[in-house]
Amino acid sequence: MSFMPKPRSGLGRRHFLAGAGAVGGLAIGVAAAVPGASAARAAGPRPDLMTAALGTPVRDLPHLPATRPAGAGAARVARAAAALRTLRPFLDPLPIPRVLCPSGTLTLPLERARVRLHRALPATRLWTYGGSHLGPTIEVRRGRRLRVAWENHLEGDFPVTAVRVPFAYDPEQPLMWDRPGREGGAPRKEVAALPPWAVVHLHGAVTGGGNDGWAENAVSPGHVQPAEYPNDQPAGHFWYHDHAMYITHLNVMTGLGAGTYLIRDEEEDALDLPAGEHEIPLVFYDRNLDPDESGELTGDLLYKGIVVADDPYELVRPFTGPFTLVNGVIWPHLDVEARWYRFRVLNAANNRPYRLRVVDEEGEPIPAGAFLPPSPRPNAPTCWWTSAHCAGAGRAWSTRCPNRAPGPT
Numbered sequence: 024m025s026f027m028p029k030p031r032s033g034l035g036r037r038h039f040l041a042g043a044g045a046v047g048g049l050a051i052g053v054a055a056a057v058p059g060a061s062a063a064r065a066a067g068p069r070p071d072l073m074t075a076a077l078g079t080p081v082r083d084l085p086h087l088p089a090t091r092p093a094g095a096g097a098a099r100v101a102r103a104a105a106a107l108r109t110l111r112p113f114l115d116p117l118p119i120p121r122v123l124c125p126s127g128t129l130t131l132p133l134e135r136a137r138v139r140l141h142r143a144l145p146a147t148r149l150w151t152y153g154g155s156h157l158g159p160t161i162e163v164r165r166g167r168r169l170r171v172a173w174e175n176h177l178e179g180d181f182p183v184t185a186v187r188v189p190f191a192y193d194p195e196q197p198l199m200w201d202r203p204g205r206e207g208g209a210p211r212k213e214v215a216a217l218p219p220w221a222v223v224h225l226h227g228a229v230t231g232g233g234n235d236g237w238a239e240n241a242v243s244p245g246h247v248q249p250a251e252y253p254n255d256q257p258a259g260h261f262w263y264h265d266h267a268m269y270i271t272h273l274n275v276m277t278g279l280g281a282g283t284y285l286i287r288d289e290e291e292d293a294l295d296l297p298a299g300e301h302e303i304p305l306v307f308y309d310r311n312l313d314p315d316e317s318g319e320l321t322g323d324l325l326y327k328g329i330v331v332a333d334d335p336y337e338l339v340r341p342f343t344g345p346f347t348l349v350n351g352v353i354w355p356h357l358d359v360e361a362r363w364y365r366f367r368v369l370n371a372a373n374n375r376p377y378r379l380r381v382v383d384e385e386g387e388p389i390p391a392g393a394f395l396p397p398s399p400r401p402n403a404p405t406c407w408w409t410s411a412h413c414a415g416a417g418r419a420w421s422t423r424c425p426n427r428a429p430g431p432t
């Protein structure tokens with residue numbers, strides 16, 4: 024069975040489906056959840072849902088308690104599964120973060136914001152870099168030093184509810200981590216009481232130790248983290264994210280998960296790749312959402328930790344969630360021209376790997392070789408993919424013409 028929803032009638036050749044599937048057998052184009060009508064029609068045992076996000080069939084995991092929830096628990100699980108299907112994919116446009124090209128210095132505030140993750144959701148409380156779910160893109164030239172003042176203006180309650188619940192298995196429903204809801208777990212008081220402290224790390228950058236955003240360098244509200252980046256390394260795709268000791272996995276959920284940082288140089292310039300509005304970051308991560316008592320999604324973020332063992336010590340499965348976001352929006356779409364684009368892809372999920380594939384408007388894979396290089400320039404890239412695996416913190420770039428006609432148009 025495929026969970027790939029057929030494109031709506033409004034989606035045609037000029038719409039490129041910017042989505043992804045989790046590794047592990049689910050069709051591409053949408054997250055490892057069950058959005059869309061095709062999933063809603065499914066009934067009976069769901070062997071296609073039996074694959075864990077890490078790619079391990081559940082039946083191969085040890086000591087699985089195959090317990091069906093009873094009574095109120097069963098109703099709660101059914102409501103969660105129904106809530107999962109209420110968000111239609113590909114309705115919202117892909118947000119493109121603003122681009123900052125600072126000369127020497129830059130100030131970026133860490134601040135609260137309320138942002139819609141999907142048009143059918145209420146606004147979500149977030150902590151952000153500069154007010155948007157995905158931080159602004161920072162562009163610099165190789166060898167030009169940049170000093171960034173990361174100012175902590177955060178305040179208020181931790182914007183993510185965290186619960187920890189034991190694993191239970193219902194073959195009729197999506198796996199626990201692939202459905203919204205707390206599963207009856209009480210909010211973790213120690214997470215709710217976290218003060219808004221953070222520290223920013225620039226992933227992949229060659230920096231001095233004092234500027235690297237080490238995990239112990241906590242920056243509390245009202246304070247500034249000064250960082251100096253030499254940018255003395257080849258052109259590349261980097262990203263900044265929270266790095267706070269012990270709580271990075273929680274802080275990134277608040278909205279401090281990612282922003283793009285690009286170093287450019289003359290070697291890259293010579294490639295003459297698509298640029299400006301035709302060079303687009305695609306930053307993936309998965310999240311979970313909290314429903315209310317009636318099963319309606321509230322827009323609030325949920326960190327559901329699944330306890331898979333408690334003896335001799337508690338073992339909590341790394342987070343994965345049912346909703347895949349691209350650039351901070353759940354299952355967006357991107358309207359494109361029939362021309363070449365450069366996509367800068369980053370998997371910024373805590374744990375979930377993705378398998379990315381290019382599909383046509385019928386959801387069918389586009390065969391290898393369908394894309395021709397944008398020009399016969401000697402330096403033109405010789406590698407562009409129609410499918411790729413992207414694990415945690417993995418980055419990739421691709422030039423792509425979303426038109427099956429041979430040759431550039």
Ligand SMILES: [Cu+2]
Nearest residue numbers: 224226264416
């Ligand atoms: Cu990193």
